[in-house]
Amino acid sequence: MSIHTLLQTRRDGRTHSREEIEELVRGAVDGTIKDYQLSAWLMAAYLNPLSPEETALLTVAMANSGETLDLSSLPKPRLDKHSTGGVGDKTSIALLPILASCGVTIVKMSGRGLGITGGTIDKLSAIPGFRLDFSPDQLIEQAGRIGIALSGQTPLLAPADKVLYALRDATETVESIPLIVSSILSKKMAVGADTIVLDVKCGSGAFMKDIDDARRLAQELRRIASLVGLRSRIALSDMSVPLGKKVGNSLELQEAFDTLCGADTGRFRQLCIRLSGMALEACELVCSRSEGEKMALDAIESGKARQKAEQWIEAQGGNPAVVRNFALLPRSKYEKTIRSPHSGWIQSIDAQTIGEVAIDLGAGRKVKEDLLDLGAGLVFAVEPGDRIRQGEPLVTLYADSESKIAGVEERLIEAIRFSETPITPNPLLIDVI
Amino acid sequence: MSIHTLLQTRRDGRTHSREEIEELVRGAVDGTIKDYQLSAWLMAAYLNPLSPEETALLTVAMANSGETLDLSSLPKPRLDKHSTGGVGDKTSIALLPILASCGVTIVKMSGRGLGITGGTIDKLSAIPGFRLDFSPDQLIEQAGRIGIALSGQTPLLAPADKVLYALRDATETVESIPLIVSSILSKKMAVGADTIVLDVKCGSGAFMKDIDDARRLAQELRRIASLVGLRSRIALSDMSVPLGKKVGNSLELQEAFDTLCGADTGRFRQLCIRLSGMALEACELVCSRSEGEKMALDAIESGKARQKAEQWIEAQGGNPAVVRNFALLPRSKYEKTIRSPHSGWIQSIDAQTIGEVAIDLGAGRKVKEDLLDLGAGLVFAVEPGDRIRQGEPLVTLYADSESKIAGVEERLIEAIRFSETPITPNPLLIDVI
Numbered sequence: 001m002s003i004h005t006l007l008q009t010r011r012d013g014r015t016h017s018r019e020e021i022e023e024l025v026r027g028a029v030d031g032t033i034k035d036y037q038l039s040a041w042l043m044a045a046y047l048n049p050l051s052p053e054e055t056a057l058l059t060v061a062m063a064n065s066g067e068t069l070d071l072s073s074l075p076k077p078r079l080d081k082h083s084t085g086g087v088g089d090k091t092s093i094a095l096l097p098i099l100a101s102c103g104v105t106i107v108k109m110s111g112r113g114l115g116i117t118g119g120t121i122d123k124l125s126a127i128p129g130f131r132l133d134f135s136p137d138q139l140i141e142q143a144g145r146i147g148i149a150l151s152g153q154t155p156l157l158a159p160a161d162k163v164l165y166a167l168r169d170a171t172e173t174v175e176s177i178p179l180i181v182s183s184i185l186s187k188k189m190a191v192g193a194d195t196i197v198l199d200v201k202c203g204s205g206a207f208m209k210d211i212d213d214a215r216r217l218a219q220e221l222r223r224i225a226s227l228v229g230l231r232s233r234i235a236l237s238d239m240s241v242p243l244g245k246k247v248g249n250s251l252e253l254q255e256a257f258d259t260l261c262g263a264d265t266g267r268f269r270q271l272c273i274r275l276s277g278m279a280l281e282a283c284e285l286v287c288s289r290s291e292g293e294k295m296a297l298d299a300i301e302s303g304k305a306r307q308k309a310e311q312w313i314e315a316q317g318g319n320p321a322v323v324r325n326f327a328l329l330p331r332s333k334y335e336k337t338i339r340s341p342h343s344g345w346i347q348s349i350d351a352q353t354i355g356e357v358a359i360d361l362g363a364g365r366k367v368k369e370d371l372l373d374l375g376a377g378l379v380f381a382v383e384p385g386d387r388i389r390q391g392e393p394l395v396t397l398y399a400d401s402e403s404k405i406a407g408v409e410e411r412l413i414e415a416i417r418f419s420e421t422p423i424t425p426n427p428l429l430i431d432v433i
Numbered sequence: 434m435s436i437h438t439l440l441q442t443r444r445d446g447r448t449h450s451r452e453e454i455e456e457l458v459r460g461a462v463d464g465t466i467k468d469y470q471l472s473a474w475l476m477a478a479y480l481n482p483l484s485p486e487e488t489a490l491l492t493v494a495m496a497n498s499g500e501t502l503d504l505s506s507l508p509k510p511r512l513d514k515h516s517t518g519g520v521g522d523k524t525s526i527a528l529l530p531i532l533a534s535c536g537v538t539i540v541k542m543s544g545r546g547l548g549i550t551g552g553t554i555d556k557l558s559a560i561p562g563f564r565l566d567f568s569p570d571q572l573i574e575q576a577g578r579i580g581i582a583l584s585g586q587t588p589l590l591a592p593a594d595k596v597l598y599a600l601r602d603a604t605e606t607v608e609s610i611p612l613i614v615s616s617i618l619s620k621k622m623a624v625g626a627d628t629i630v631l632d633v634k635c636g637s638g639a640f641m642k643d644i645d646d647a648r649r650l651a652q653e654l655r656r657i658a659s660l661v662g663l664r665s666r667i668a669l670s671d672m673s674v675p676l677g678k679k680v681g682n683s684l685e686l687q688e689a690f691d692t693l694c695g696a697d698t699g700r701f702r703q704l705c706i707r708l709s710g711m712a713l714e715a716c717e718l719v720c721s722r723s724e725g726e727k728m729a730l731d732a733i734e735s736g737k738a739r740q741k742a743e744q745w746i747e748a749q750g751g752n753p754a755v756v757r758n759f760a761l762l763p764r765s766k767y768e769k770t771i772r773s774p775h776s777g778w779i780q781s782i783d784a785q786t787i788g789e790v791a792i793d794l795g796a797g798r799k800v801k802e803d804l805l806d807l808g809a810g811l812v813f814a815v816e817p818g819d820r821i822r823q824g825e826p827l828v829t830l831y832a833d834s835e836s837k838i839a840g841v842e843e844r845l846i847e848a849i850r851f852s853e854t855p856i857t858p859n860p861l862l863i864d865v866i
Contacts, residue, residue: 004605007605011476011479011605011606036468036471036472036604037472039470039472039476040472040473040476040600040606042473043480046444047481167473170467170469170470171470171473172440172441173444
């Protein structure tokens with residue numbers, strides 16, 4: 001078999017054999033298939049999408065293309081959680097301790113953020129001393145001991161996905177559902193969990209802007225997960241507005257910790273409980289999502305979830321006191337509170353604009369070499385559906401210079417829509433697939 | 434504008450602007466567009482073919498991407514001739530002197546052969562002393578003096594086509610009619626002729642195997658030539674059987690020279706006269722193809738065509754005596770005549786097999802680094818439609834070793850079909866577009 005056969009097959013919309021897919025993945029990693037041939041294949045795969053069976057084969061081949069974790073020594077259920085990312089998405093930081101405190105074992109490798117999508121790794125790196133450079137053996141040891149372990153992604157994990165993703169990014173072939181699915185699931189497979197909970201975000205602040213596309217992605221994730229032997233639940237959740245009231249690395253940690261400490265953080269807390277219910281049901285620790293939600297609520301209210309978060313942070317070298325003392329977290333030098341120009345109800349806050357504003361304030365990266373200001377970001381006083389009067393505090397901005405704050409104010413105000421009549425915001429959790 | 438816009442436009446099947454096409458071509462030449470991005474664009478262009486207007490824009494941009502010849506000082510009509518190539522296709526070598534002797538000015542740059550398709554440059558290099566390394570100025574000077582000049586292709590001519598062609602070859606995106614058309618016509622435009630005659634070969638020994646594909650290519654060549662301001666005539670000719678009775682570099686020269694000297698070389702001579710008639714009509718030196726054919730026949734029978742060939746060979750540094758004295762041409766060390774295993778009529782001779790046999794005898798290249806045995810090849814005693822009796826000479830093989838000859842005999846015989854009843858072979862010239 002040759003790359004020419006591979007290219008012809010994809011180009012002509014025929015079906016790849018297992019050998020062809022394995023050859024593609026091997027060639028991508030060892031360089032025997034040139035990048036210009038891989039990118040031609042990717043464009044052909046974009047225009048003649050892979051079948052579910054081909055997608056499953058690609059997922060498995062990419063998962064096996066590098067290092068894999070063997071979690072068989074850890075207690076079941078072994079869960080992994082992934083979000084397609086969005087503005088203000090700090091869900092993992094709250095969810096992992098909640099689930100671990102309910103008896104789930106979680107080993108997770110997270111990525112850094114790029115563009116308007118924040119990265120869990122970036123947020124956690126705002127905790128002084130928190131280490132993210134664990135070896136597979138260290139991750140497994142820690143997860144066995146406390147039920148939870150998280151690190152940055154090793155480049156040895158699913159290296160084929162890294163090669164293909166970089167080329168997709170350079171050749172406008174990212175947005176192919178089978179390629180997205182195999183990229184996400186191959187990394188989950190390599191980490192070795194048996195159950196996965198995926199949160200597919202949809203809206204202006206997410207990779208998927210359109211609900212129909214997002215639903216198709218969710219359905220395909222579920223289908224391919226099943227083909228490769230993973231139990232899964234896929235949430236379809238709203239990202240037309242930022243998730244929660246806080247956006248920015250240190251600020252989002254605070255919102256997650258507040259939630260773990262039992263504070264009513266509004267829509268963000270609701271989503272955490274819904275996703276926890278879904279995960280606990282997927283892990284078969286409960287018989288229904290509502291039973292799982294009750295278990296998650298108990299974990300928060302009993303203090304078990306917070307204690308698990310403290311145990312986790314301590315195990316990874318961080319100061320566990322940050323969970324209750326935000327003065328230990330990075331804080332930007334300048335802040336400014338903007339007051340509401342109108343009276344009424346918050347109808348919407350455009351997530352994409354807020355994501356861009358957060359980048360400009362220093363909370364995110366435009367290119368992967370950018371340095372972050374971990375304290376920078378926004379804190380909204382309100383969220384969609386809330387009532388506000390003219391002149392009341394609307395949002396506070398944090399940055400390391402006054403000019404950065406001044407540079408975003410106008411755009412920020414324009415991103416917020418007010419209604420003169422009461423609004424019932426759309427639910428954050430749109431569907432579970 | 435960015436490569437990302439270019440890729441999105443092609444991927445989504447929308448229409449490129451002139452600026453986008455020019456940016457693509459500029460980026461291909463100066464390296465600002467990476468090869469993996471170009472190949473993704475090529476696959477998208479294969480699957481979402483360029484419109485005629487886009488193809489014309491690409492043709493012009495590629496023609497202007499490097500050196501161009503200015504033929505304005507030369508007498509009109511200024512013709513260029515191109516064949517898509519095939520087995521035994523020595524047409525240019527006969528056609529150029531015929532047309533030049535009729536008053537046409539011809540400046541031509543030819544390529545080397547690869548695979549079963551022989552190259553005009555390779556055939557002419559069998560003439561001792563024949564130079565093929567002329568500068569544009571030298572070509573123009575010679576064409577002004579004797580009406581005919583030919584050289585190998587300079588890498589400075591249409592360099593964008595070279596970059597894109599190499600990538601197409603590596604990524605299974607060669608067979609896209611708009612890409613083929615722009616590749617052919619861009620090189621013709623860069624050479625500066627105002628009239629072009631193209632011979633699209635069709636059949637097992639040609640790039641285009643299928644008559645419908647070949648006809649579509651011919652029609653598209655005519656259409657795009659017109660859009661870029663070139664007068665054109667496109668021949669659709671048969672390549673299911675080898676062209677003429679001789680295959681191999683020195684051997685094909687002999688068949689072309691025999692034709693120029695007025696010998697009846699059968700179907701090859703007929704095609705030369707038909708194509709000449711077409712070219713002379715395209716150049717408006719005559720009012721109809723049949724009048725052109727008569728002019729070509731006169732040129733041969735009067736000796737003018739042969740004299741022009743001698744003048745041409747002398748001008749390019751070769752020994753003009755080769756036209757009448759084949760002992761001056763390279764000859765392989767070994768020859769073997771195979772006799773007919775059957776009595777009957779020659780029904781067909783598979784061109785692709787003969788092309789492969791010729792390569793194995795040393796007359797062609799499998800890879801571009803292969804050295805040629807200029808004397809190697811085949812001489813058929815008969816062609817389709819001819820009658821033969823068992824035991825009569827059928828074909829003579831030439832090579833530099835007996836083992837090469839022994840290695841091809843069986844395949845060669847299998848490539849020839851005999852009929853027990855008389856056969857009227859299909860005409861070589863299928864259509865003129």
